[in-house]
Amino acid sequence: MSQGVLSMTEAFSRQLRGKGTRWWDLMSGQEAVMGLMDTASASSMVTDSAAASSAWGGGKRVPNGRINVDADGNHRESIGETLQKKGVRIGLVSTATITHATPAGFAATVPSRGQEHQIAEQYLNRVDVLLGGGSQFFKKQGRADRRDLAEEFAKAKYDVVGSRDELLRSRSKKILGTFSPGYLPYMVDYHRDKELQQRIPTLAEMAEAALSRFLHDEAPFLMQLEGARIDHAAHKNDIGAILHEQIAFDDAVSKVLQMVGERDEILVILTSDHGNANPALNGTGPGYRDTNEVFSRIARIKGSAESFMSQWNRSKKKDSTAMTELMESVYGFKPALPELQALMDRLGGRKVTEWSDQLSNPEGLLGQIVGNVTGTGWTGIVHTSDPTQLTALGPGSERFGGLVRNDLVHGKLLELLMG
Numbered sequence: 001m002s003q004g005v006l007s008m009t010e011a012f013s014r015q016l017r018g019k020g021t022r023w024w025d026l027m028s029g030q031e032a033v034m035g036l037m038d039t040a041s042a043s044s045m046v047t048d049s050a051a052a053s054s055a056w057g058g059g060k061r062v063p064n065g066r067i068n069v070d071a072d073g074n075h076r077e078s079i080g081e082t083l084q085k086k087g088v089r090i091g092l093v094s095t096a097t098i099t100h101a102t103p104a105g106f107a108a109t110v111p112s113r114g115q116e117h118q119i120a121e122q123y124l125n126r127v128d129v130l131l132g133g134g135s136q137f138f139k140k141q142g143r144a145d146r147r148d149l150a151e152e153f154a155k156a157k158y159d160v161v162g163s164r165d166e167l168l169r170s171r172s173k174k175i176l177g178t179f180s181p182g183y184l185p186y187m188v189d190y191h192r193d194k195e196l197q198q199r200i201p202t203l204a205e206m207a208e209a210a211l212s213r214f215l216h217d218e219a220p221f222l223m224q225l226e227g228a229r230i231d232h233a234a235h236k237n238d239i240g241a242i243l244h245e246q247i248a249f250d251d252a253v254s255k256v257l258q259m260v261g262e263r264d265e266i267l268v269i270l271t272s273d274h275g276n277a278n279p280a281l282n283g284t285g286p287g288y289r290d291t292n293e294v295f296s297r298i299a300r301i302k303g304s305a306e307s308f309m310s311q312w313n314r315s316k317k318k319d320s321t322a323m324t325e326l327m328e329s330v331y332g333f334k335p336a337l338p339e340l341q342a343l344m345d346r347l348g349g350r351k352v353t354e355w356s357d358q359l360s361n362p363e364g365l366l367g368q369i370v371g372n373v374t375g376t377g378w379t380g381i382v383h384t385s386d387p388t389q390l391t392a393l394g395p396g397s398e399r400f401g402g403l404v405r406n407d408l409v410h411g412k413l414l415e416l417l418m419g
């Protein structure tokens, strides 16, 4: 999550629901320590999620794409493995697959982030609470080795659940909850789909279910909670999706802080593993006086770029009229003629005049067309090198002020949890 997401979500949340965000509120007060996360990997100034999470989870910068395997090929122990042996309980929550790079860096070691089947195996009896997407990696049908991993988790006294209802009913100490074969849906789509709402919990609900399993237990714990689709929306230059995702993450933060309450032995850290596409609100109009008005149009967006593209792909009619109608129904405005032409050309595989290689992709073009109406812009469709926001609250929070290298977080967490 790039910095601009935080400030735009604050404004968006005020417009949409008449209140700001919890993270902004924390940054405005005196209680929390503020810093910046210095993000990079062993192979690039720009990190991917695998190397970024390995820096946090294994204490060393590794090449992009690897989970706790360094540049020399050494396999490093993840913080989850180290702590679990010392009696610390571990929890992972994500809106991506729970075997995705970020959760994996905390509790697995594999040469490639794509080895999600192996990552799932390593979680067994190491991670107490697993909530997110990715059921395919635990089910017999989804695995080449035909291993029924879900059954093995059940035998190891995990409650294995697959729906929101089952999650809310479960009271077990250990739990494996996967609510989709792949990623969980974008919230901008979820809010308009009753079926999704019944089947899939929100990030705040997963946060509550996970944290309730640690708060009233003697053992110390480390819980990692990820709003993963903020990153995915940035890759799609999708301003509507990214702001709704950040609000959902913020709701989870509110839930966590409310549950932690006055418990002064719990440290809460808010941060991001890297920036992505650096979205920002540009000034619009003479003296920028149209800025607020154009920004307010984001609230009218009714779906993600992903659902827009899949509706387009399914549409039988593929002419300019059909495209204009679809843009109006999803984004609430008609594209200008040259914009429409460029988008149709690009989706038809033809070249368009756009000097940025990044933004000439269909998602980049769509992001720019929506940006012309909403005042928002993007630098590209991939991760960036900028430091990310870091906010810490609770015991040891003073260790997270100023500029903190991502590979130094691991040692700080171990010191705090093991003394």
Ligand SMILES: [Zn+2]
Pocket (backbone or CB within 6 Å): 049, 231, 232, 235, 276, 383
């Ligand atoms: Zn990404």
